[in-house]
Amino acid sequence: MLKCCGAEGPNDWAASRFNNVERSNALDLTISRLNPVYKVPQSCCSTDDMNVCNNVRSLGIVTSITAVPNGIYSKGCLEKLIDTISEYSIYFIAVGGSIVVLELFGLIFSLVLCCAIRRKDDDYKS
Known part of the structure:
Protein backbone atom coordinates (compact mmCIF):
# COMPACT_ATOMS: atom_id res chain seq x y z
CA MET A 1 0.00 0.00 0.00
CA LEU A 81 3.66 6.24 -7.03
CA ILE A 82 6.58 7.90 -8.83
CA ASP A 83 8.87 6.99 -5.91
CA THR A 84 7.68 3.36 -6.01
CA ILE A 85 8.13 3.08 -9.78
CA SER A 86 11.62 4.61 -9.48
CA GLU A 87 12.50 2.20 -6.69
CA TYR A 88 11.44 -0.86 -8.71
CA SER A 89 12.43 0.42 -12.16
CA ILE A 90 15.16 -2.21 -12.57
CA TYR A 91 12.51 -4.93 -12.26
CA PHE A 92 10.26 -3.24 -14.84
CA ILE A 93 13.21 -2.97 -17.22
CA ALA A 94 14.21 -6.62 -16.62
CA VAL A 95 10.68 -7.92 -17.25
CA GLY A 96 10.29 -5.75 -20.36
CA GLY A 97 13.68 -6.84 -21.70
CA SER A 98 12.85 -10.50 -21.05
CA ILE A 99 9.61 -10.16 -22.99
CA VAL A 100 11.47 -8.58 -25.93
CA VAL A 101 14.08 -11.39 -25.92
CA LEU A 102 11.37 -14.08 -25.80
CA GLU A 103 9.53 -12.42 -28.69
CA LEU A 104 12.75 -12.31 -30.74
CA PHE A 105 13.44 -16.00 -30.03
CA GLY A 106 9.89 -16.82 -31.10
CA LEU A 107 10.31 -14.82 -34.32
CA ILE A 108 13.65 -16.45 -35.16
CA PHE A 109 12.31 -19.93 -34.38
CA SER A 110 9.24 -19.40 -36.57
CA LEU A 111 11.41 -18.15 -39.47
CA VAL A 112 13.73 -21.17 -39.18
CA LEU A 113 10.73 -23.51 -39.06
CA CYS A 114 9.17 -21.79 -42.07
CA CYS A 115 12.41 -22.11 -44.08
CA ALA A 116 12.77 -25.78 -43.09
CA ILE A 117 9.23 -26.56 -44.24
CA ARG A 118 9.81 -24.69 -47.51
CA ARG A 119 13.02 -26.69 -48.20
CA LYS A 120 11.19 -29.94 -47.52
CA ASP A 121 8.44 -28.93 -49.96
CA ASP A 122 11.09 -28.13 -52.61
CA ASP A 123 12.55 -31.66 -52.25
CA TYR A 124 9.17 -33.21 -53.09
CA LYS A 125 8.78 -31.13 -56.27
CA SER A 126 11.98 -32.34 -57.92
Missing part, protein backbone atom coordinates in the same frame (compact mmCIF):
# COMPACT_ATOMS: atom_id res chain seq x y z
CA LEU A 2 1.31 3.45 -0.83
CA LYS A 3 0.21 5.10 2.45
CA CYS A 4 -0.92 8.33 0.82
CA CYS A 5 -3.95 10.60 0.50
CA GLY A 6 -5.18 12.29 -2.69
CA ALA A 7 -3.10 12.88 -5.80
CA GLU A 8 -1.06 15.72 -4.32
CA GLY A 9 -2.34 15.63 -0.73
CA PRO A 10 -5.51 15.59 1.38
CA ASN A 11 -6.73 18.91 -0.05
CA ASP A 12 -7.53 17.13 -3.32
CA TRP A 13 -10.61 15.64 -1.64
CA ALA A 14 -12.08 19.10 -0.93
CA ALA A 15 -13.11 19.54 -4.58
CA SER A 16 -14.32 16.00 -5.23
CA ARG A 17 -17.65 14.26 -5.56
CA PHE A 18 -16.75 12.47 -2.35
CA ASN A 19 -17.64 15.79 -0.66
CA ASN A 20 -20.64 16.47 -2.95
CA VAL A 21 -18.80 19.05 -5.06
CA GLU A 22 -20.04 18.98 -8.65
CA ARG A 23 -17.55 19.93 -11.33
CA SER A 24 -19.96 21.87 -13.54
CA ASN A 25 -17.47 24.68 -14.02
CA ALA A 26 -13.84 23.94 -13.19
CA LEU A 27 -13.03 27.64 -12.91
CA ASP A 28 -15.33 28.01 -9.90
CA LEU A 29 -13.44 25.44 -7.84
CA THR A 30 -11.19 27.87 -6.06
CA ILE A 31 -10.47 27.51 -2.37
CA SER A 32 -12.81 30.38 -1.53
CA ARG A 33 -15.73 28.59 -3.24
CA LEU A 34 -15.16 25.27 -1.46
CA ASN A 35 -16.65 24.19 1.83
CA PRO A 36 -14.01 24.99 4.49
CA VAL A 37 -14.57 21.60 6.13
CA TYR A 38 -14.36 18.42 4.09
CA LYS A 39 -13.90 14.71 4.66
CA VAL A 40 -11.24 12.36 3.37
CA PRO A 41 -11.82 8.63 2.76
CA GLN A 42 -10.78 5.95 5.23
CA SER A 43 -7.88 5.01 2.97
CA CYS A 44 -6.22 8.29 4.03
CA CYS A 45 -6.07 7.17 7.67
CA SER A 46 -2.66 6.13 8.90
CA THR A 47 -4.09 4.32 11.91
CA ASP A 48 -6.06 1.09 12.11
CA ASP A 49 -8.18 2.37 15.01
CA MET A 50 -11.55 3.26 13.45
CA ASN A 51 -12.52 5.66 16.25
CA VAL A 52 -9.37 7.71 15.79
CA CYS A 53 -9.76 7.52 12.02
CA ASN A 54 -13.34 8.78 12.07
CA ASN A 55 -12.38 11.66 14.39
CA VAL A 56 -9.57 12.96 12.17
CA ARG A 57 -11.23 12.45 8.76
CA SER A 58 -13.00 15.84 8.83
CA LEU A 59 -10.44 18.40 7.74
CA GLY A 60 -10.38 22.11 7.10
CA ILE A 61 -8.64 23.45 4.01
CA VAL A 62 -4.98 22.76 4.74
CA THR A 63 -2.73 25.69 3.92
CA SER A 64 1.00 26.00 4.35
CA ILE A 65 0.38 27.46 7.83
CA THR A 66 -1.84 24.63 9.10
CA ALA A 67 -0.65 21.05 9.21
CA VAL A 68 -2.43 17.84 8.37
CA PRO A 69 -3.54 16.23 11.65
CA ASN A 70 -1.87 13.10 12.98
CA GLY A 71 -3.68 10.03 11.73
CA ILE A 72 -3.99 11.25 8.11
CA TYR A 73 -1.36 10.68 5.43
CA SER A 74 -0.03 14.05 4.30
CA LYS A 75 1.86 12.93 1.20
CA GLY A 76 0.08 12.66 -2.15
CA CYS A 77 -0.25 9.38 -4.05
CA LEU A 78 1.28 10.73 -7.27
CA GLU A 79 4.58 11.43 -5.55
CA LYS A 80 4.46 8.06 -3.77
